[in-house]
Amino acid sequence: MREFKVVVLGSGGVGKSALTVQFVSGCFMEKYDPTIEDFYRKEIEVDNSPCVLEILDTAEREIDRYIDISIHCPDRTRVYV
Numbered sequence: 001m002r003e004f005k006v007v008v009l010g011s012g013g014v015g016k017s018a019l020t021v022q023f024v025s026g027c028f029m030e031k032y033d034p035t036i037e038d039f040y041r042k043e044i045e046v047d048n049s050p051c052v053l054e055i056l057d058t059a060e061r062e063i064d065r066y067i068d069i070s071i072h073c074p075d076r077t078r079v080y081v
Contacts, residue, residue: 001043002051009058020057034059 008016017038018029024040038057043050 002046002049004051004053006053006055007058008055012059017057020055024055 008020010016012034013032017033020038020040021027021029024042036059040053040055040057042053042055044053045051
């Protein structure tokens, strides 16, 4: 099964975790709880083939580190919120 890595980046309080949880589980987070770092997996279908998304939901204070890592890792997709 193909795997895709996604890093979700953005300032604090903009909705990175809310969007990620909504996408992964279909649930909406009503309470804001600052993220330290969370990791999610979701099985999806791309071109009729099963795939896995590995999603890293980052903390605001780590944004510079993850931008630097993701630039040097072309196999990672970045989502800026």
